[in-house]
Amino acid sequence: MDLGNLASLDFFYPETILTATILGVIVLDLVVKNKKALGIISIAGCLLSLWATLELYGVPGGWLFHRMTVLDNFSLFFKIVALVAAILVLWMSYNSREIDRVHQGEYSTLLLTSTLGMFFMASSTNLLMAYLSLELVSITSYILTGFLPHNRRSSEAALKYLIYGGVASGTMIYGMSWVFGIAGTLDYAGIHAALMQSDANRTALFIAFVFILAGFGYKIVFAPFHMWSPDVYQGAPTPVTAFLSVGSNAAGVAILIRFFFPALSQLGEGGNWMFLSRVEWPQFLLMVSMVTMTLGNLSALNQQNVKRMLAYSGIAHAGYMLMGLVVLNNDGLQAMLFYIVVYLIMNLGAFLVVVVVANATGREDIDDYRGLAWRGAAVPAVCMAVFLFSLTGLPPLAGFMGKFFLFAAVIKQQFYLLAVVAVLNSVVSLYYYARLVKVMFLDFPEASDGEVPMDAGAAVLLGLLCGMTLVFGVYWGPLVAFTNNSLRFFVK
């Protein structure tokens, strides 16, 4: 199925609904007095779009808009992830005092636009389209990061983000120009056809891929493109941080898999992918994966700010996820998709607790969590412990299953060194996650520490996320089936 512009619109409802919501929010912003309502309208739009996406899930798939984007289960999976992240983050924002101070209409618009960009990141099958979608996500992210008025940290973070982002996307587009030069086309299918047959210079290709990886890696946050993330995570409004940590991370994974698997590899027997011959790609990714997780975990050990700690932990988790790429098979990819879902749940949960605490204290340092369990906030403290132990990868929590599938994929292909490095990293990560748990439960509050109340809305969301973390830890069958179905790429 190779559809033209008008015919494609039949399969374009999720994007259309989202765009309509964005425009609607801009217009309503002019007339509606209660700005909080705009958040609810945005959530409604996302839900509608989610419904349209789920309706499309499972259709045979095909090219849209003259091969600019593609419709397949893989792209729909990431659209669902982006929408779920957007809905949860909007819900979280609704309960965040920090967001109360900013301009609601613009905030929702930007968040939804970023989500729209993620849609295109997941589905683009053309280098130009990939670049544009990435920039759409990046630019909205820069603005969202700097969205706190009169906050120096927020402005500084936005500027840093912008500069790093500019360099990364410049590097990436340079790499893309190499690929264009070698393959003679921007279209993924065309690149696939050109490179699989030809005897193009492998060194040139390797360099081009490394350049392109800089752009993708900057979104997924792996070393050495991670420098921006601690500052941005700390400076940005917490819901925005949460959105960046799961949403743009997932979209980055989507664009990376789409480019390196269907476009540059050939699916062989038993779900094994053959990458372009004579390019030592797995070894390179293996190094990147090990360095990323180790660096993230070691840097997280000594952080005093919870958001900064979660930023470094996010880097480590990006390293874990990369393990799924190294093995070059569907087991690994499926483990990555599973991990993305699980990570979305537990990481958003952790940030939600950060929001709850920041609502009461206005701060995000680890000290502010002292004796949280004994300050009328036993529920958020217990939930935070669940999320943190899930991030560590302890059973019977969802994070364990995420890591389990990744380790299983790696061990199956006998990358024992990587597996050992990864599990030792899990042990290291326990130290800093448990440190926060220690502060919340084992330390007792001092007289100056106030109560930490929680809104009903936040409580419901927290219960939902915590429940999912527990349920997916013992009953993950449906989720595995879902990720399995989502590994369907439309190639031709």
Next chain:
Amino acid sequence: MTDHVLTYMTFFPMAGMIVVLLLPSARHNLIRWTSAAFTVPPLLLAVWLFRNFDGANPGLQFKEHFDWIPAYNISYFVGVDGISISMVLLTALLSFLCIFASWGIEKGVKGYFALFLLLDAGMMGVFVALDFFLFYIFWELMLLPMYFLIGIWGGPRREYAAIKFFLYTLFGSVLMLLAILALYFTSEPRTFDMTELIARSSNYGTTPLAMWPFDRLGWGFQHVVWMALFIGFAIKIPAFPFHTWLPDAHVEAPTAISVILAGILLKMGTYGILRINFPMLPQATADLAFVFLAALGTWNIIYGALCAMAQKDFKKLVAYSSVSHMGYVMLGMASFTPYGISGAVLQMFNHGIITGMLFLMVGVIYDRAHHRDIEGFGGLAAVMPVYTGVSALAIFASMGLPGLSGFISEVLVLLGSWQKYPILTVFAATGVILTAGYLLWTIQRVYLGATNEKYKTMPEINARELFTMIPLGVIVIIVGVYPSVVLDLVRASLDQLNQVVIPHLG
């Protein structure tokens, strides 16, 4: 009812946890009694199990098997045999008694008992699980409540002790996870079922791997997996040099948790080696047993005893005596003789009972004096005669006095190991003398001599405390006089286990 006896024993405490969480947190006594009530059915079922367990049958009994995640061949598979039955009984008994030993907890009562019941469920699960995946889940499930129980209700350095325990154990268990996955992917068709994996034990390669240092050591796949599992278990035992978490955790933990730690958690290490390493990786067991079980065990015996002798803190002394006594278990199982291995399993059971008593005994005086300095007491026999009597029973049992349970298991271990490692046995036997030395010296300093003026009016042991110690004391005497009550349960399975490994001995 009786079809699912092991499931009930495992999940009853978990149901209790949920009930406790729903109770109002101000009703302390209600919470305590509810928790106690939820540990009674497992205890009664344990008695039933004891009566109905067929000791002549070496195979698994009371099996339950349901598919959990069929796509990965993960199942809910539980059962008991001679290797686990004594541990299941021990867990049920100590969990019940420790609820009463926890009666004095006043801070965060609801949280304490909820976590305790979760811990109880996790421990029971480890001993009955026969699916590797399930086993790992239960193994890790214990960690979290333990961390909080030590960390919130412990002594002054509780935070350090709790995180140290957590990190050590997690380090061991992630290696175990890798080993589990490696075995899973070697099996064809893939399965986590331990009985299946054991049946295919000949598939796990023993040809040396072409990688340093394994080529020099002559280690194959089987040896590497054995080692990964062993480190996980050795940390729990705890075997030298992984033992350093134990004194810290014991000293800081509240009394009941020390009892659980020493009485049950330590046994999981040796239980895991018997349940998994021995039958699943017999060639590696045969090759590595001398260094890593027999020699290390002997070293544990002597090193632990010497450390115990040097302690000033009563609880730390008992903790190091555990290191020493667990050495006998390692030595005994490494002998591959009927005496040695049944002595090892009996020692696991006895040590659980005796050390439980010792920790309860320390708890009694700590609650009254608020310190545990051995030198700080003296002449307690005159003030608290009943307490001294019960304590003496525990201490003499630990020392291995004939007629008490510790004697039987130590003698069996030494008899067994003599046949295979006579020189090591000589060293191990000196451990008996060292043990007698530090324990007698302790009796002298704490209970005998002139009464310390400060403690002239120390109240005698009360009924609740006696209630926690007397059942253990009775078992010590029964097993000491008539050890067959336990040995008859375990012998058939252990003989079969020996026969798996013996053909591989060079």
